[in-house]
Amino acid sequence: MINTILRTRANLIAAIMLTLCAAPAFAGDGLSKADKYFEKAAQYEAQGDHEKAAKYRAKAERYAGDEHQSKTDKYAAKAAYYAEQGDMDKAQKYAAKARKYADEQNDSKAAKYAAKAEKYALEGKLDKAAKYANKAREAADKYGASCLSQIETSFSTDSMSASVESSKDLSNVVLLFSDGTTERQEEFDGPSATVSATGGNVGKILTGIWVKSGCNHSDDGPGYGEFFENTVTTTGLPVVSISGNPRTVELHQGDITEAIFTISLSEMVPLDCGTVTVVLTTRNGTASAGSDFVAEHTTLTFMPGDISLEYAIQITGDSINEGRDENYFVDLSTPGNAVLGHSTAEGVILEDDCDN
Structure with missing residues (x-):
């Protein structure tokens, strides 16, 4: 019964080690010293020579614990230790971690080549970019890893x-x-x-x-x-947007000046189609409709062949010295035969401290 348990445990240790050793290695690197000693320990354990197994396991753990060893080696050491203790849940946990870091290391060459490819592409050196992009793919294929993302x-x-x-x-x-x-x-x-x-x-x-x-x-x-x-909105309709950031000087009381905003379409209204409409509305900021500007709420219409319109907001002068610049907003809403793009623009009324 005891021999059966020992053989079973030895087989589990060997299985863990085979799992770890299945992780692809860097070309030319071979197995680390920790890996080699763990392999020997597993072999002697499987043969029933527990004394030699303990000897090589101690060596393996010493190398795996060295600060120069990789995380892969350290987790492999823990996996083998817990397998030897019969705690297969923890052994499998650390085996998975060891494999994860092994994969990440094998992926690093491909990632480095990919970074170089991007660098040269940004510099406009497309020949070098293509060269390193191909190297990245070759490295990914060589190490059984992939730098390509999902x-x-x-x-x-x-x-x-x-x-x-x-x-x-x-x-x-x-x-x-x-x-x-x-x-x-x-x-x-x-x-x-x-x-x-x-x-x-x-x-x-x-x-x-x-x-x-x-x-x-x-x-x-x-x-x-x-x-x-983007397959969410593929309507084929033009996009209507508003632009402009007019900075208008407030004139004397009763005087009117205009702030011009541009409302444009992403493409011209086809000559053989109907019209495009959108609602334009002003909105208070620190400036107020009535005293600082004339409120607007109107529907604009683009006729066939149109691609942009201009709309003037009237700025009214007053005798009040606000002591600061003021702002207001113009919003677009409710498009007809179009979809909204940039739907808000800001206007600024510059305070005139001269004789009002």
């Missing part, structure tokens, strides 16, 4: 943002908007993120994103990753 994306129902989940850390995401412009975002912390337009692109609709993670790439642009199309 990526999942989902777009919000309003198509203003996208969530990204990758099996590897994100390097960059390039946003493609419905008006054909792009925005590159970097400095992500980890393998997942939610992206949306920033700065002057706020409010634009996403039609797709390029995700750079691991060594994936495309030829669509320097350093671009895999492209994912």
